Amino acid sequence: MKELFIMGGTLFMGILTVLLVIILATSVFFTLTIGTGKASGKKNFTHKLTYLKSLGLFTMITGILGQLIGLMMAFSAIEQAMDISPAIMAGGLKVSMITTLYGILINLLSILIWFLLDLWYHKKSEG
Numbered sequence: 001m002k003e004l005f006i007m008g009g010t011l012f013m014g015i016l017t018v019l020l021v022i023i024l025a026t027s028v029f030f031t032l033t034i035g036t037g038k039a040s041g042k043k044n045f046t047h048k049l050t051y052l053k054s055l056g057l058f059t060m061i062t063g064i065l066g067q068l069i070g071l072m073m074a075f076s077a078i079e080q081a082m083d084i085s086p087a088i089m090a091g092g093l094k095v096s097m098i099t100t101l102y103g104i105l106i107n108l109l110s111i112l113i114w115f116l117l118d119l120w121y122h123k124k125s126e127g
Helices: 001-009 010-035 045-081 088-124
Strands: none
Touching: 001 010, 001 088, 010 045, 010 088, 045 088
């Protein structure tokens, strides 16, 4: 796991990890808010829950940006080298997809957490 983090580029992988921590902290806050009943009287609480989806989307876009910047740097290196084997090219493409995959997984996690919290909030507010 540590290898993938370093291979993906510590800058973008670090940013994605910070965003993951923010999503998890926000999820814990919303969980405590719903669990203690403090969310039941708030009319815009479901709107605030969508912040989780927005953070997840931002994370996915950041992962894609990391991939595109990595690809631009790789293509510049290939352009200067003039001759490169297909195996090296495939390996570079594989490495460039690490940030995108990490961003998409964090996005999926944020959507899942949002869905569960939204469902729990509506069940608790109805009953």
